[in-house]
Amino acid sequence: MRTSFGPLVGLALTLMSTPAFAQDETPAVTISGGATLVSDYRFRGISQTDKDFAVQGTFTVSHKSGFYATVWGSSIDDYIAAGSDQEIDLIAGFKKTFSGTTVDVGVLYYYYPGSSKIVPGTNSDFVEPYIGISHTFGPVTGKVSAAYAPKSKALSIGAGKEDNLYVAFDLSGGIPNTPLSLSAHLGHSYGPSYLTIGKGYTDWNVGATYTWKNLILGVSYVDTNKALFSPSGKNISKGGIVGSVGVAF
Template sequence: MRFSRTTLGGLVLVASATPAFAQETAPPPAVTINGTAALVSDYRFRGVSQTDRNAAVQGSITVTHESGFYVSVWGSSVDNYVTVAGTGHQEIDLIGGYKKVVGGTTFDVGALYYVYPKTHPAGDTSSSDFLEPYADISHTFGPLTSKVTVNYAFKQKALTLDQGASGLLRKRDNVYLAGDFSAGIPKTPLGLIAHVGHSFGPSWLATDSTGKKGYTDWALGATATYKVLTLGVSYVDTDARFVSGGGRNVSKGGVVASLGVAF
């Protein structure tokens, strides 16, 4: 997510599956393990393509304790322009947090560590990996679920604009504020989703090629679920202009499709 979760970007599928051997009367286990795998036509992070508007393979595994604590690993293929050195083709997100439901409202706090393996040749002192704490609150009103999320990446080398090339390393921070909405259509496997977010800069997470110190992204989409499979289609757009190494505007609006499985 270098151009800068959960996140409508790329229609990342987050779902849980109940083991087939579980009985309705059996007490819930103290620890549950869930996973997802997905193929997306374009991996969008905060509206900006991380794959030069090409397809990506993604997957995750999450371990949750009954207390509310959880750890998760999520990964995706990316294009090499996503990293500072421009040599990596993989993103791995290490996530840890705590989730609590109070009166129908869910509180979730934690941190994501974005890792880009094998991105730096010998002698390269630039940085791509960074840590981003987050907090969100969600509530369900009948078929509608709304969520507000704030991510704060404190000042880190990976967010600098010049990586110290000028000899003056100016560490940057970034705030991302977003609202997500989803609604299930009664008596159907269909759902509707909407998202709007704003990145505050300047940093690698929010400054585009026009020099804007921040930008807004949004998306509208629909999902269809059959057993453990989910098909998603959305339109994703931004008011930014990010140009990849190949000269493509990877923040331009477009349709993103995904097919995922939860287990």
């Protein structure tokens, strides 16, 4: 699941300083999105692009009730999903904030068009329900989350249908009076399944972003405690620097 941290503190201050009648003017539906170029697409610490560049895009429609729907996509290498060269995530969820605590629940469908190019009959698609609970502490937001993919053939590594559980803890926050934000992530994948390729493993990263108008520049260090090699011989789980440049609307 791809998660972004918004400026929750700034939003709270805005709401506090807005007259009560202005709440009626809040649009029922909002639309947001963006596009990003990354030097390496890492999913839970593992490179999905053989440590090469990826182009990504997202589009979200949100209702003021808390319901939302998102489409997220990225280019990938063909070793990820039996020949598919793209990943498309279809997401539906509900998010609500109570006294600084935000609860986010939903389901994510991983769709890999053309995933049977290498192995005919292969279906790499799978579903993953998720839940996340975050809370703001001044300028810092902490979040705990879990995502569980039920047993399916797409997650099998040869032992029939298999499932996967991923739990994570994130910290993020903006540096006051600057366009800089910092983040840290720690996650663990419980295996075995296709998402772990054997035993479970831990991934982590630390990063920073710089925002100028609608432009977002990012850099992070991503690493795992796993050794996993792609068909080209690259260790796609080894630590490395990932850079990104994106635009949001």
